[in-house]
Amino acid sequence: MYSTTQRMNNSLRTFVLMAGLAALLVGVGYMIGGSGGLMVFVVIAVAMNFAMYWFSGPMALKMARAREVSAAEEPELHRMIGELARRAGVPMPKVYVTPDEQANAFATGRNPKHAAIAVTAGIRTALPPDELEGVLAHEMAHVKNRDILIASVAAMIAGAIGAVVNVLQFSMLFGGGDDEDSGPLGAFGALIAVVFASLAATVIQLAISRQREYRADATGAQLLGDPLPLADALVRLQHGAQMNPMPVREATASLYIVNPFGGMGRQMAGWFSTHPPMDERVRRLRAMAGSGAGFTRAMS
Numbered sequence: 001m002y003s004t005t006q007r008m009n010n011s012l013r014t015f016v017l018m019a020g021l022a023a024l025l026v027g028v029g030y031m032i033g034g035s036g037g038l039m040v041f042v043v044i045a046v047a048m049n050f051a052m053y054w055f056s057g058p059m060a061l062k063m064a065r066a067r068e069v070s071a072a073e074e075p076e077l078h079r080m081i082g083e084l085a086r087r088a089g090v091p092m093p094k095v096y097v098t099p100d101e102q103a104n105a106f107a108t109g110r111n112p113k114h115a116a117i118a119v120t121a122g123i124r125t126a127l128p129p130d131e132l133e134g135v136l137a138h139e140m141a142h143v144k145n146r147d148i149l150i151a152s153v154a155a156m157i158a159g160a161i162g163a164v165v166n167v168l169q170f171s172m173l174f175g176g177g178d179d180e181d182s183g184p185l186g187a188f189g190a191l192i193a194v195v196f197a198s199l200a201a202t203v204i205q206l207a208i209s210r211q212r213e214y215r216a217d218a219t220g221a222q223l224l225g226d227p228l229p230l231a232d233a234l235v236r237l238q239h240g241a242q243m244n245p246m247p248v249r250e251a252t253a254s255l256y257i258v259n260p261f262g263g264m265g266r267q268m269a270g271w272f273s274t275h276p277p278m279d280e281r282v283r284r285l286r287a288m289a290g291s292g293a294g295f296t297r298a299m300s
Contacts, residue, residue: 056149057109057116063252064106066096066118076129080136081117087223088144093117102246103127103237106255107139107148115143126240127233134220134230135237138257141219147212213276217285231285234258238278 071078077095085092093109096118103126109115117139123132142148217234221227237258246260253260259275 060108060252060255061096061116061118063249064098064118066098069095069097080133084137084140084223088140090143093143097121100246102244102260103240104256104258104260105135105139107142108255110149112143115148127236130229131233134224134233135257137220137224138216138230140223141216145215145219217281221285221288227285227288231282234278234282
């Protein structure tokens, strides 16, 4: 499953990401506004880091247009998630549904006590029950492995950096950086800041280790008692995403179990993708089934 050391490593990665955001914002402030800009961006960095920790989960849900659903509205989802939470030894997450037709899902929250699992409207009709259980087991694994915070924070940081880039581009368009109060490099500094901030947004997305998805696949298979339903679901979800890409914000794409863009167009392929290769994920799961690991089907 997942060790205490690995959980501590996730906490360290989250701290590094938040510290990196603070350093980026302060550096950008100094480059475009000198000492005055530095002080303004210090305040912004502190406020954003506070917001990232406490509100990254709710922000991700809001960006996905997710709506919380009760057990009366979605009894099967609640039953499946409740049983998986029991097996994982974590509190029952809140259950959300997004209006998207593409079949997909994600988990978010700052810790297992404040976790949420969201599924798209399309997933409930696209997958048979055993494959839906496999997807939910994968998302429950993210909750159990305590990597939901780092994923949510990284998504919000990427979005924040995108906003900084937009501000800088707007400032340059209207002549920002040319007056005597500008930073030490003037307009050139603002240009560097735009390029660097754009690159940082990509790096932060890549900082979400692909091993996170591999671990969640393996842990989810253990929770479910059978790796094959998840493997089959991943194939079906990937095909659906390629046929019907979902228009989500690029900053939050890494949260989903499969790339909502279908791996085409909006994200670069290969090692630049925030998701590991689907063929490799499926291969590992099917290898687990054939390894004689003694899986016992845990759910009806």
